[in-house]
Amino acid sequence: MAASLASKWSRVGRSFLGGLDHKLSGFLSTSHEACSNSFSQMRTVLKVVDNSGAKKVMCIQALKGKKGARLGDTIVASVKEAHPNGKVKKGKVVYGVVVRAAMQRGRCDGSEVKFDDNVVVLVDKQGQPIGTRVFGPIPHELRKKKHVKILTLAKHIA
């Protein structure tokens, strides 16, 4: 069933993006058999893991990268689900940094890391996080991308 839905998305998505093949991560990021070779692209729903007020966010554009966003990249997203009294409201267009991705990312020592889910931290245009707390483990790949502020807020650095 998931396979047929995925193929339907691929037919629809082709009109959006003009022929990319990685359509598996599309709609629901809550599936447990994480297909670990998929970027976060347009229409990818990501969880928000800070206290900015948003809960779920849909990627509109992956800045940098033809195929999509990976761990540590910034995306433009639209807030789909939000806490009733938060800084960010539903329907707002925000920037976000992908802090956990189910797709493995190579480290400079040759090993690869992957996380359990696709998760984002909302930032402003300058790259400063909107929220004041982040939850869950954060990889230290962000240090290279100059997102040091997010790392300082992190409880656990993977």
Added chain:
Amino acid sequence: MRIEKCWFCSSTVYPGHGIQFVRNDAKIFRFCRSKCHKNFKMKRNPRKVKWTKAYRRLHGKDMTQDSTFEFERKRNRPERYDRNLTENTLKAIKTIDKVRSRREAKHIETRKKGKKAQLMREAVKELEQSISLVKAPSVLKEDKSYTLPKIKVKVSQAEAKNQPMEE
């Protein structure tokens, strides 16, 4: 740089190998190869999978307690660089490795050997208890040996020739 242990099979993961999976509760699982990773994704328990070290240790196939294991404990304190210390450590690693593998081999050897003695003891007991099945007790009183007398049967040559070979 650190040499890790695979979470599933307990083999060493050298730098540049394997995948590490970070769960949302911040627990890190390191795998040496995709075989272990795929088994983990299948939610298999390494204590039940026969080829893993966890299984072998649990079921007594491999050595569990030894003083050589103390040397391999994880230390999180960085040591100040001292060339002598490094050299001595490298030499020590070699000798400790040799000793440990020797002891492990011995453990497996004694494990495999033990069965023979047990079988002997069982056989002796069986002979003593159930000799009455093959030797009448009255005969046993006269001749107290546990071995049965050898009986020679004479076969005439003609008979042997007449009987066709069974195919």
